[in-house]
Amino acid sequence: MDPLAQGLxxxxxxxxxxxxxxxASLGIGHAGSAxxxxxxxxxxxxxxxxxxxxxxxxxxFFGLIVMLAFIIHTTSGEISLAKGIAMLALGAxxxxxxxxxxxxxxxxxxxxxxxxxxxxxxxxxxxxxxSVYVGIIGILGMVFALMAISLxx
Amino acid sequence: MPVDLIAQGLGYAxxxxxxxxxxxxxxxxxxxxxxxxxxxxxxxxxxxxxxILLSALPMTQTFYGLITLIQFILYVNAHPEIxxxxxxxxxxxxxxxxxxxxxxxxxxxxxxxxGIIELPRTRGKITFNTVIMAVYVELIGILGMVFALMALSLxx
Numbered sequence: 001m002d003p004l005a006q007g008l009x010x011x012x013x014x015x016x017x018x019x020x021x022x023x024a025s026l027g028i029g030h031a032g033s034a035x036x037x038x039x040x041x042x043x044x045x046x047x048x049x050x051x052x053x054x055x056x057x058x059x060x061f062f063g064l065i066v067m068l069a070f071i072i073h074t075t076s077g078e079i080s081l082a083k084g085i086a087m088l089a090l091g092a093x094x095x096x097x098x099x100x101x102x103x104x105x106x107x108x109x110x111x112x113x114x115x116x117x118x119x120x121x122x123x124x125x126x127x128x129x130x131s132v133y134v135g136i137i138g139i140l141g142m143v144f145a146l147m148a149i150s151l152x153x
Numbered sequence: 154m155p156v157d158l159i160a161q162g163l164g165y166a167x168x169x170x171x172x173x174x175x176x177x178x179x180x181x182x183x184x185x186x187x188x189x190x191x192x193x194x195x196x197x198x199x200x201x202x203x204x205i206l207l208s209a210l211p212m213t214q215t216f217y218g219l220i221t222l223i224q225f226i227l228y229v230n231a232h233p234e235i236x237x238x239x240x241x242x243x244x245x246x247x248x249x250x251x252x253x254x255x256x257x258x259x260x261x262x263x264x265x266x267x268g269i270i271e272l273p274r275t276r277g278k279i280t281f282n283t284v285i286m287a288v289y290v291e292l293i294g295i296l297g298m299v300f301a302l303m304a305l306s307l308x309x
Contacts, residue, residue: 082229085162089169097176104184111188115195126194126201130187133208137180137215144172144219151226152165 005084006074012084012091013070016145019095020063023102023138027056030106034113042117048124049116052109055131059102062142066094069146083152090145097141105134160240161229167240167247168225171301174251175218175258178294182211182262189266197273203280204272207265210287214258217298221250224302242308246301253297261290 031053038049070087073079079087112127190204225243229235235243268283 081158082161086165089166093169093173096173100180104180108187111191130190134183141176
């Protein structure tokens, strides 16, 4: 058992979760700032605003799934140093996917939240659809990382 | 020949860096396009189909990064005896692909956002021209991937 390889693999998973936490925080922060302004104008739209503000939170869970998968993969069998380095790089890739996807999803949600009073809430469904588009990148980052570690012997 | 695990790891890392560039670029590009899309839909909800089409264009760079990652993994798996020089070359190629995908997707998103903003005024007629302009920038992402795979075959 190579402790360096194991450590790199687990660190990769932790970095993925770190990215998810950063992306979700920044995204929710962005949407939340727009929410307070919107709720001041039209307090009746609270449920729609709460829904859109919470969307970037999903990225934390994508990071969590990657971390759990990496830890299980690392501790369940012997991994080489090459695979440890690969897992560290894949963790960094997932982290970037979650960070940028979370930030941009927050910005899209903030744009939608800002026009809720003007459209009388009709923009909520369209904003949901459009923001899920950006969220797909976070999902793809997670899925591709899990796919890649299954390809590496 | 003895197996150099660090060289193998660098090869795998190169592929991951390529995909990293793709996801960063796609997120930034789609973020800009989608933010414009929400503003456009607030003005003219009938443009949803065009907004969805144009907003999705920068996503393709993620898949170019994925193709590069898979090719690099398969290459290292098929050549377990790769030396440090080839490992470093793979890492450098991964950075090149990552940069190509990141910048290409970011700028493609800006072009799509410009087109999306004009959708209500042109009643959707700008969509086709925007797609053509966006594909121009997309070409850089495709070239980055193709040239890396070409270099991979030259390295041997």
